[in-house]
Amino acid sequence: MKRALIFWFLVFIAAIYMFPIFWFFLLSIKPFPTGFVLPPKWDFTPDFSSYVTAFTGYASEAGNFQLWYTNSISICLTTTVLSMAIAVPAAYSFARFRFRGRRDLLFWLLTNRMVPPITALLPLYLMMSSLKILDTWAALILVYLIINVPFSVWMMKGFFEEIPSELEEAALVDGCSRWQAFIRVVVPIAIAGLAATATFSFIFAWNDFIFALILTGYKSKTVMVGIAGFWSSIDLRWTLLAAAGSVYLIPPFTVAMVFRKYIIRGMTFGAVKG
Amino acid sequence: MGKSLFSYVLIAPCIAIMLFVVAYPTVYALYVSFFSWNLAQPRLGFKFVGLDNYAKALLDDPLFIESVKTTFYFVILSVTTEFFLGFGLSLLLHRELRGVSVIRSILLLPMMIAPILVALMWRYMYFGEYGILPYIITWILGIQLPAGGLIGDKVLALISIVIADAWEWTPLVMLILLAGLESLPIDPFESAVVDGASTYQTFKYITLPLMRPFILVALLMRTMDAFKIFDLVYVLTKGGPGTATMVMGFYAYNEGLKFFNIGYAASLVMIISYIVIFVSLTYIRVIYRGKEI
Numbered sequence: 001m002k003r004a005l006i007f008w009f010l011v012f013i014a015a016i017y018m019f020p021i022f023w024f025f026l027l028s029i030k031p032f033p034t035g036f037v038l039p040p041k042w043d044f045t046p047d048f049s050s051y052v053t054a055f056t057g058y059a060s061e062a063g064n065f066q067l068w069y070t071n072s073i074s075i076c077l078t079t080t081v082l083s084m085a086i087a088v089p090a091a092y093s094f095a096r097f098r099f100r101g102r103r104d105l106l107f108w109l110l111t112n113r114m115v116p117p118i119t120a121l122l123p124l125y126l127m128m129s130s131l132k133i134l135d136t137w138a139a140l141i142l143v144y145l146i147i148n149v150p151f152s153v154w155m156m157k158g159f160f161e162e163i164p165s166e167l168e169e170a171a172l173v174d175g176c177s178r179w180q181a182f183i184r185v186v187v188p189i190a191i192a193g194l195a196a197t198a199t200f201s202f203i204f205a206w207n208d209f210i211f212a213l214i215l216t217g218y219k220s221k222t223v224m225v226g227i228a229g230f231w232s233s234i235d236l237r238w239t240l241l242a243a244a245g246s247v248y249l250i251p252p253f254t255v256a257m258v259f260r261k262y263i264i265r266g267m268t269f270g271a272v273k274g
Numbered sequence: 275m276g277k278s279l280f281s282y283v284l285i286a287p288c289i290a291i292m293l294f295v296v297a298y299p300t301v302y303a304l305y306v307s308f309f310s311w312n313l314a315q316p317r318l319g320f321k322f323v324g325l326d327n328y329a330k331a332l333l334d335d336p337l338f339i340e341s342v343k344t345t346f347y348f349v350i351l352s353v354t355t356e357f358f359l360g361f362g363l364s365l366l367l368h369r370e371l372r373g374v375s376v377i378r379s380i381l382l383l384p385m386m387i388a389p390i391l392v393a394l395m396w397r398y399m400y401f402g403e404y405g406i407l408p409y410i411i412t413w414i415l416g417i418q419l420p421a422g423g424l425i426g427d428k429v430l431a432l433i434s435i436v437i438a439d440a441w442e443w444t445p446l447v448m449l450i451l452l453a454g455l456e457s458l459p460i461d462p463f464e465s466a467v468v469d470g471a472s473t474y475q476t477f478k479y480i481t482l483p484l485m486r487p488f489i490l491v492a493l494l495m496r497t498m499d500a501f502k503i504f505d506l507v508y509v510l511t512k513g514g515p516g517t518a519t520m521v522m523g524f525y526a527y528n529e530g531l532k533f534f535n536i537g538y539a540a541s542l543v544m545i546i547s548y549i550v551i552f553v554s555l556t557y558i559r560v561i562y563r564g565k566e567i
Contacts, residue, residue, distance in 0.1 A: 006366055007373065013363065014380045020441065021383065023406065024395040036404040090288035097281035105289065107558075112296055114554040116502040118523045119543040122530045123299030123306070146295050149288060178280045207388035209505050214531055224390050228509060238398070245391050252386035256379075263382055264449050271491045271561075272450050 021249070028242035035239060050243040065244050068226040071137065075222065076205040079141045083148035084198050090149075091156030092182055096165060106157075109150040113269065117210050120146060125214055135217035143211050148201040151269060155200070158270035159193030160186065196262040199255050206251060223248055300547075307541040313534035327541035338542065340517060341525040342549070348432065348439075348521060349500040355440045356496055360447025361489075367448070368455045378452075381445040389442065393509035396438040400424045400510065425511050428518040435506050435519060443499070447492045454488030455481075487561065494557040501550045522546050 027035040031047040054065045093099075094106060124143060125134075133139045163186055171181040187194070212222040227244050230237045256263065264272050307328070310321045331338050363381075367374055384392065399407045402423035412418060420426040424434045462484070466476045504523045507513060513520035513528075526546060530539025 003371065006369075007371060010366060010371075010374070010377050014377045017380055017384060017441070017445070020392075020395045020399060021387075024398060027398060038404065038406070038409045040406060040409075086287045086291055089284040093281045093284035097277060099278055099281045105285070109292065110558070111551055111554075112292070114498050114501075114550055115547050116504070116523045116550060118504065118526050118530075119303070119547045120296065120299060122526070122536070122539055122543055123303040124295070125531065126306075126536070127299055127302065142295055145291055149292060153288060178277075203386065207386075207390075209388065209390035209508075213508075224388055228390055228394070241394065242398075245394060248391065249387060252388075253383060256382045256386045260379065260382060263386075264446075264453050267385065267446055268450060268491055268495055271495075272453050272488065 024242055025246045028239060028246050030239070032239050035242075050239045051247070054240045054243045054247075065223070065226070065240075068221055068223040068244075071216075071220050072206065072222040072224075075137050075140045075144070075220075076202050078137070079144040079148060079205050080198050080202045082141065083145050083152055083201050084194070086145070087149045087152035088156055088187070088194065089182070091153045092160050092186065094153065095157045095160035096168075106154075109153055110269070112146055112150045121211065121214050128215060134215060135220050137220055139215045140205075140212060140220065140222070143215060144205040144208065147204050147208070151204065151266075152197050152201055154269040155197045155266060156190070156193060158265070158273070159190045159197075163189050193262075196259045196266065199259055200262075200266040203252050203255055206248075303540045303543055306537055307544050309537045311537040313536055323537070327538050328545070330538065331541055331545055337517060337520070338522070338525060341520045341522045344432070344517075344519065345501065345503070345521045345523075348436065348503060348519075349497060351432075352436045352439045352443075352500050353493065353496045355436060356444045356447045357489075357493060359440065359444045360492065361451055363444070363448040364451035364455060367452055378449075381448065384442045385446050387442065389505040390509060392438060392442045393506045396434070396441075396506075397425075397509055400434055402426055422515065426515060428515055431511050431515060431519050435503070435510055438506055438510065439500070439503070443496060447496060450492040450495070451485065451488055454485050458484050490557060490561045494554065494561065497557065498550070498554050501553070522549075 028050055029046045029048060030041075030044050032050075034041055034044045055069075056066075094102060120143075128134045128139045167185050167189070168178075168181040171185045172178065176184065207224075208222075209224045209228065212225045213228070216222060216225060223244065227241045227248075230241045259266070308322060308324060310318065310323045310326070312318055367378065387395075399405050400423050402408065402419075402421055402425075405423050408419045408423040411424075419430075425431045458481070462480045463476065466480055471479070502523060503521050504527070507519055507521055507524050511519040513524050522542070523546065526539055526542040529535045529542060
């Protein structure tokens with residue numbers, strides 16, 4: 001009896017969790033203006049034309065979903081590759097060696113996680129406008145390193161610490177250089193962690209709004225900034241917004257399923273192994 | 275290559291890039307915060323004003339002080355809501371039950387969604403004339419809501435933001451605490467049963483103390499992020515109605531990047547960073563007290 005009660009309560013919770021996503025998706029397939037009619041109508045014929053419009057036909061002054069998606073994907077991929085290249089060696093060093101200033105540097109990296117983005121944004125905006133790189137991919141690629149480098153360092157440090165150091169010592173005895181021992185012995189073992197870290201970095205950049213809002217203009221606008229521009233209008237564009245937004249959910253949801261084992265670890269900077 | 279040289283070579287690029295994207299802008303903002311500088315009024319120039327910006331922010335800008343208060347209300351409300359709901363759920367889910375793993379997977383989804391998209395989803399539900407939530411509330415309770423729907427009322431607006439935030443982040447708290455519950459040693463619980471402790475006693479004297487590190491991490495993560503609140507406010511209320519949901523990050527955004535009052539905004543940014551880092555470091559000291567990292 002008690003078990004059944006708990007079970008149904010949990011089903012209820014899950015329903016609450018699914019509803020906003022489901023309702024948003026439903027808006028994207030309701031023929032306009034069915035999505036804005038109360039009481040809600042359920043007997044509509046699903047209409048996927050807003051997906052087609054969003055990705056092929058909708059290019060105006062206000063927006064161009066194709067351009068936005070190209071921008072988002074390119075920026076997120078580049079920043080992920082770059083942040084991994086920078087952070088992985090550093091993480092290895094933090095995990096294996098006890099050098100002077102290690103603890104302070106680790107905490108300093110962590111403080112970047114704490115500060116509200118707006119604090120970094122104002123000076124970055126000034127810096128980028130003087131470097132003349134506002135509204136370029138480079139600006140956002142650089143800025144996302146602020147989030148992703150500290151994250152990847154802490155995350156990968158945890159993975160490297162789980163690998164026994166005897167392995168590299170054996171490689172050193174066999175005549176490998178320290179660099180070779182790292183690249184050829186340690187990195188292949190940590191490959192699952194590496195994949196998880198890279199994917200999460202991608203998603204963090206993918207999910208950002210505020211940095212993109214301020215540092216992009218027309219040319220480098222990302223999907224989130226683009227569709228957020230539609231929030232005040234109640235018209236056909238909300239349906240397009242829902243279509244583009246629903247597509248935008250696919251990568252994060254895929255990651256949630258594929259890397260579910262690592263999610264808590266990722267979300268807590270490696271503090272909770274989960 | 276020697277061990278210590280090698281260790282520094284490995285971290286050098288990381289430190290260099292972080293100095294460039296973080297340390298340099300921060301120092302620059304600190305410098306600018308001592309000047310009066312408005313990009314919208316270039317004729318006024320770039321004048322050194324010492325601590326005037328800080329004095330204005332702390333003593334002479336009731337709107338800023340109010341936004342700090344609003345931020346604290348939001349942080350306290352959302353973090354406590356998420357903590358108690360999350361802890362409750364984690365205790366419910368910590369058992370062998372049909373379908374639990376499916377429910378867990380569903381709960382993973384919201385926190386992977388871009389906060390701005392969460393805000394848009396909830397905006398669609400909160401809408402005054404078209405939203406499903408005002409409709410349901412009117413239907414069930416028979417109350418007529420203000421014209422703007424749930425986000426058109428001063429008190430309800432803040433609560434609406436808290437609800438959307440709690441929807442997205444309660445599962446994170448739940449999963450952190452669930453990871454904690456699953457890692458607890460079994461012995462103390464067995465002895466408690468042998469000694470005839472009640473469920474409540476077991477929870478208070480064994481579960482809670484053992485869970486302390488996990489509880490702290492969950493609270494730290496949520497507190498840090500709650501202070502950063504921006505996206506939800508941007509889409510749901512723009513700080514309104516009036517200034518009811520004007521949080522400090524949004525206030526600094528308006529001052530700096532809308533009114534281009536750069537010098538003053540820089541001082542606000544410094545004050546905000548100080549508040550957030552102070553609160554977070556207090557948590558972290560407690561978490562890492564005497565621990566090797």
